[in-house]
């Protein structure tokens with residue numbers, strides 16, 4: 001499924017199977033998770049995608065062929081490909097464990113063709129082994145919703161009372177990890193979204209309400225997954241002194257101005273960008289121990305556009321993935 005230009009529908013296309021270069025793997029795609037970032041690319045909110053582009057950065061596939069020197073993953077083994085697709089390995093960020101910030105980084109389904117396809121090529125150094133307990137479909141959302149969710153949770157600190165704004169693919173995973181760590185989860189959904197509220201409670205939230213509601217207790221931290229800038233002052237208002245607010249998305253609408261007293265008393269406001277391979281290894285080792293159970297709605301490959309529409313409209317519960 002090819003994106004020719006922002007704000008145009010994805011187009012089914014027959015293209016020659018890609019060829020794995022040195023250090024690369026040719027993968028047969030079994031499932032590819034659908035992420036809000038894909039929507040931001042389609043909607044033109046992320047401005048520099050390669051075009052034409054195959055979207056998709058939560059690829060679960062098996063190794064079909066290996067390029068020269070690629071020997072980390074055996075032919076036939078199952079691997080996952082995340083958003084971070086390549087880094088320079090030499091810059092100050094790469095050398096200090098912050099490859100997520102590498103200025104030369106290239107991203108799957110953005111700078112590199114991704115997984116809304118039957119075949120894909122990936123740099124083997126950025127492919128993860130998939131835990132055996134997970135069928136392909138259930139593994140797909142671990143690769144971005146899970147990894148970015150995990151990084152956001154880590155950077156939110158150790159506080160016991162955790163708010164999650166926007167209860168989609170990432171939050172439904174993070175809620176399970178947070179509960180496993182002994183935290184309590186407070187879920188914020190779109191005002192009036194009764195089904196979303198029930199879904200959050202079913203995933204272990206101790207409380208769920210509309211995003212403008214005041215939670216029953218002060219929070220120690222909050223993660224904002226919804227791409228809505230108005231949530232930032234609301235989340236700052238909900239956290240206690242010293243609390244942390246993490247913006248987990250790659251794009252957000254404008255943040256309204258707010259009085260300094262919302263930030264005062266050492267509240268912290270920060271973003272999370274991309275992931276490191278260490279995040280991936282940590283999270284994929286942790287997920288089966290929780291165990292994280294993902295709820296994933298499958299779509300045929302040609303239905304990728306419909307999956308994106310359902311994500312945009314808030315009709316999805318949990319995650320979505322295309323299955324070629």
Ligand SMILES: [Zn+2]
Pocket residue numbers: 087088089090091092093094099102103104105
């Ligand atoms: Zn670098």
Ligand SMILES: [Zn+2]
Pocket residue numbers: 035036037038057083144145
């Ligand atoms: Zn993503």
